[in-house]
Amino acid sequence: xxxxxxxxxxxxxxxxxxxxxxxxxxxxxxxxxxxxxxxxxxxxxxxxxxxxxxxxxxxxxxxxxxxxxxxxxxxxxxxxxxxxxxxxxxxxxxxxxxxxxxxxxxxxxxxxxxxxxxxxxxxxxxxxxxxxxxxxxxxxxxxxxxxxxxxxxxxxxxxxxxxxxxxxxxxxxxxxxxxxxxxxxxxxxxxxxxxxxxxxxxxxxx
Numbered sequence: 330x331x332x333x334x335x336x337x338x339x340x341x342x343x344x345x346x347x348x349x350x351x352x353x354x355x356x357x358x359x360x361x362x363x364x365x366x367x368x369x370x371x372x373x374x375x376x377x378x379x380x381x382x383x384x385x386x387x388x389x390x391x392x393x394x395x396x397x398x399x400x401x402x403x404x405x406x407x408x409x410x411x412x413x414x415x416x417x418x419x420x421x422x423x424x425x426x427x428x429x430x431x432x433x434x435x436x437x438x439x440x441x442x443x444x445x446x447x448x449x450x451x452x453x454x455x456x457x458x459x460x461x462x463x464x465x466x467x468x469x470x471x472x473x474x475x476x477x478x479x480x481x482x483x484x485x486x487x488x489x490x491x492x493x494x495x496x497x498x499x500x501x502x503x504x505x506x507x508x509x510x511x512x513x514x515x516x517x518x519x520x521x522x523x524x525x526x527x528x529x530x531x532x533x534x535x
Contacts, residue, residue: 337452338382340409341365342372342398344390352385355441356448369393369401378407381459383432383451388415388422396422399429408458410451414439461531468528471517479516482509486522487529 339356343349344367353363362382366372369386370393384402386395393401399411410432415422423434432451435444475483478499485495496506519525 336362336381337456338362338364338380339448339452340372340376340380340382340384342367342369342384342386342390342395344368344387348387355445359445361448361452369395369398372398373401376407378405378409380409381452381455383410383412383448383455385412385414385448388413388426389417396426396429399426399431403429408455408462410455412444412447412451465531468517468532471528472532472534474516475513479509479513482506483513483517483525483529484534486510486513487526487534 339352339361341349341352341356341363343352343365346367349365349367353365356363364375366375368390372384386398388395395413395415399413402409402411411430412433412435413426413431414435414437416437426434432454433447435447472480472483481499482495485498490498492503492506492510496503499506513519514521514525517525517528519528
């Protein structure tokens with residue numbers, strides 16, 4: 330289980346004031362930071378996507394519903410894990426939420442231990458997702474330092490092609506391919522071709 334993370338925040342969107350206060354008390358009792366909002370629009374106005382954490386939203390609220398908030402965040406490409414809660418659960422609603430990428434869908438009244446566990450898991454998921462995205466961005470920066478020819482050679486190396494095949498297809502000498510390969514491995518900080526393939530795949534290069 331993830332240890333409490335002082336940088337992580339549980340964002341609570343709940344129109345019922347008593348419920349908001351109770352949730353804040355629950356999470357703060359286990360050293361989790363909270364920020365609460367009475368409406369979806371209030372949350373959207375103040376939310377910073379750079380913040381690590383998870384989002385806990387009620388489905389039925391005045392104005393924009395919880396599901397509509399979830400869909401708006403997806404449209405904005407905000408990747409925060411979302412836990413949707415409702416006292417009026419039904420199968421179509423749950424299916425819609427999960428298909429839209431909700432981390433979980435919980436029916437009220439919610440068991441506090443279960444809620445805490447799912448929130449911790451959601452924060453941990455967000456933390457790992459952000460780490461992976463940071464690593465991907467770093468790799469893209471390294472790829473950006475390759476010359477066009479080096480990038481061509483890299484793609485062929487990822488396809489498992491030998492030096493001779495690459496040389497034939499690109500109409501260059503074997504030694505030139507080897508030189509490019511050395512430069513690629515150094516620029517990408519790759520230990521071997523398998524490492525290079527992993528890097529390329531993580532960046533969406535097939």
